[in-house]
Amino acid sequence: MNNATILVIDDEAPIRKLLEITLNAHDFRMTEAASGKEGLVAAAMHPPDLILLDLGLPDDDGHNILVKLREWYAAPVIILSARNSESDIVRALDNGANDYLVKPFRTGELLARIRSALRLSQKSEASPVKEFGDLTLDLAARTVKKNGEILHLTSTEYSLLTLLAQNEGKVLTHQHILRTIWGPAYTTQSQYLRVYIGQLRKKIEDNPNQPRFILTESGIGYRFMG
Amino acid sequence: MFYTKTANRQYFSAAIGVCAVAALSYPFTEIIGYRSVALLLLLTVSVLAMRLNLYPVLLAAFLSALIWDFFFIPPKFTFHVNDYGDVLMLGMYFVIALLNGVLTSRIRFFEQLARRKEARAATLKLYDTLFNSLSHELRTPIATILGASDNLLTANANLTEQDKGKLYEQINAASERLQRLTENLLNLSRLESGFLQPKLDWCDVSELIYTAVNSLEQELKNHKVKVEIPDNMPLVKLDFGLMEQALYNILYNAALHTPAGTAISIGAEYIDLQCVITIADNGPGFPKEDLDSVFEKFYRSKNAKPGGLGLGLSITKGFVDAHKGQIKVENQWGGGAKFTIQIPAEANYLNLVDDEQCDHLGH
Numbered sequence: 379m380n381n382a383t384i385l386v387i388d389d390e391a392p393i394r395k396l397l398e399i400t401l402n403a404h405d406f407r408m409t410e411a412a413s414g415k416e417g418l419v420a421a422a423m424h425p426p427d428l429i430l431l432d433l434g435l436p437d438d439d440g441h442n443i444l445v446k447l448r449e450w451y452a453a454p455v456i457i458l459s460a461r462n463s464e465s466d467i468v469r470a471l472d473n474g475a476n477d478y479l480v481k482p483f484r485t486g487e488l489l490a491r492i493r494s495a496l497r498l499s500q501k502s503e504a505s506p507v508k509e510f511g512d513l514t515l516d517l518a519a520r521t522v523k524k525n526g527e528i529l530h531l532t533s534t535e536y537s538l539l540t541l542l543a544q545n546e547g548k549v550l551t552h553q554h555i556l557r558t559i560w561g562p563a564y565t566t567q568s569q570y571l572r573v574y575i576g577q578l579r580k581k582i583e584d585n586p587n588q589p590r591f592i593l594t595e596s597g598i599g600y601r602f603m604g
Numbered sequence: 605m606f607y608t609k610t611a612n613r614q615y616f617s618a619a620i621g622v623c624a625v626a627a628l629s630y631p632f633t634e635i636i637g638y639r640s641v642a643l644l645l646l647l648t649v650s651v652l653a654m655r656l657n658l659y660p661v662l663l664a665a666f667l668s669a670l671i672w673d674f675f676f677i678p679p680k681f682t683f684h685v686n687d688y689g690d691v692l693m694l695g696m697y698f699v700i701a702l703l704n705g706v707l708t709s710r711i712r713f714f715e716q717l718a719r720r721k722e723a724r725a726a727t728l729k730l731y732d733t734l735f736n737s738l739s740h741e742l743r744t745p746i747a748t749i750l751g752a753s754d755n756l757l758t759a760n761a762n763l764t765e766q767d768k769g770k771l772y773e774q775i776n777a778a779s780e781r782l783q784r785l786t787e788n789l790l791n792l793s794r795l796e797s798g799f800l801q802p803k804l805d806w807c808d809v810s811e812l813i814y815t816a817v818n819s820l821e822q823e824l825k826n827h828k829v830k831v832e833i834p835d836n837m838p839l840v841k842l843d844f845g846l847m848e849q850a851l852y853n854i855l856y857n858a859a860l861h862t863p864a865g866t867a868i869s870i871g872a873e874y875i876d877l878q879c880v881i882t883i884a885d886n887g888p889g890f891p892k893e894d895l896d897s898v899f900e901k902f903y904r905s906k907n908a909k910p911g912g913l914g915l916g917l918s919i920t921k922g923f924v925d926a927h928k929g930q931i932k933v934e935n936q937w938g939g940g941a942k943f944t945i946q947i948p949a950e951a952n953y954l955n956l957v958d959d960e961q962c963d964h965l966g967h
Binding site: 569587 | 779783803805806807808810811814815818831839843844845848952954955957
């Protein structure tokens, strides 16, 4: 995982400098681009393992760059932007961004998100059994165990947990979850999602009120942390 | 438009006032004498002059003179005047009524001028205070960052590792302070733009409250936080992000301004189609004279610790207002402050359905 190449597309030189120092200090290789056009060229010439993309670029809106990238680029893209409106974040995630960090960000947080995005993109599907601390998910047997004891989950709860856990570390938008689990007709029926998240937390969390597995991203969606 | 409307109303009141008094005194002319009627009309013009602008008062003066002449001075129902005394009286009436109007309106003009000057001075003073506190709040952390980083850049060799560590921490803390301030100022401008539209969506109120509480884990670690939500609490339609921020600001405030060990109890209920959230603490409460201004922008209690601009609670109120809700604060009988938020919201009781049954609903 280390020595992964990360392309930073950001017009602010100080931010690029900060990222270069941070990333190099953690054994990543960084390449950079100061505009959207430059970024697209750089990504095509030497496809990086991950892209950090700013939304406020001088030549083109970051959302457009993301759409253009996603036409062919499958590796993770993390948005790094000063825009913190829910609509910007949801739009970027729905357009295929893997994650979204608002500037100012903590470098620790950034590194954790980069690592989890890379892990997710490089995961091997060899083992059907996933372990997250005291929680074990067996995709082959369709069972979930907590502290070795089998949990009784309804089929919807099971599908929801599997979807979240298979995207460990990544924010899934409300819309995305509703579409995947309940179907396209249910994308506005967020009441189902609220109810099932509540039920799942009661079953898998030690303290459902201080969840450690299923984290709330206010107004955006949910993120599963292993 | 507004001006002409009120101006028209003023002319109308002037005419109505004079006519009404004339009509009322008409039947009594025989008893009191037509000359006393002149005094009554003069009194009317004076009273009108206290409330109306110059030109409506002049209208009242003219109109009343004409009415007196036409209806009261013999021979009645003509503008003709026989008696020399009446001519003199009419002339005098005219002059006094006009003077009355002019003088009163001048007095009022100067009064207005003084009042405007006073208001301007008050605004200027408020602006001064705000500007001072804003520049203080912005400059202090910047000064810390500049000073500490300068030190690290130029005197690096002379600093012990421990000193360096302290400087790094100071830079970090100052940046956080700036960050919080920036967020508040941005939220304030979002509110003041008038374009803030809550995006209503189904919320689990317990999730909402705990999200705010959990994000203040560090700040609240010395407080005893208790959340009580009845089992039959439905899902409600709110803007999760805005309400989380609203609750966060109240809790942050409580964390900052109540001593360690203070108990904070948070409750939620759904009554009369309203989502009601209460946050109460057993800290010192607000000074009584400040209770009305707690939600005002830049309000800071006199006994509050230094630091902060006094924006947090005004933003909370703004976000609650955006939901067409209400927020109030009171000091509790046993001590401590209690915030109550009431928001009209749709409810959905799907969360009370048994989980197996619920599975069938969704498919």
